[in-house]
Amino acid sequence: xxxxxxxxxxxxxxxxxxxxxxxxGSREEFYFRRRNLRVPVVRKGDLVRFVLxxxxxxxxxDGVELAGLA
Numbered sequence: 840x841x842x843x844x845x846x847x848x849x850x851x852x853x854x855x856x857x858x859x860x861x862x863x864g865s866r867e868e869f870y871f872r873r874r875n876l877r878v879p880v881v882r883k884g885d886l887v888r889f890v891l892x893x894x895x896x897x898x899x900x901d902g903v904e905l906a907g908l909a
Contacts (some may be wrong), residue, residue: 841890845906848885854889860900869900877904 844862846869851858856873858881869891881887881903889900 841902843888843890843902846887846889846900848881848883850883851881853880860889860903868900870894871900872901873897875899875901875903877902881905 846860846862849859849861853873857870857905859870860861861868861900863886869889875889886906888906889903889905891898892901
């Protein structure tokens with residue numbers, strides 16, 4: 840099982856299908872695309888879990904899903 844990180848969606852544009860999220864407790868932001876989501880849509884301010892993957896232009900957030908507070 841891969842280690843997951845917590846973050847907050849900074850913004851997401853559903854039309855073009857991309858956005859950025861901020862790593863919890865830091866100022867680092869990571870890009871993600873619609874194909875990286877495990878949920879139909881995310882919104883600004885959503886708390887999410889994700890895995891960092893090395894992409895061609897740096898790290899990207901993958902497997903983005905809502906972080907349930909259960």
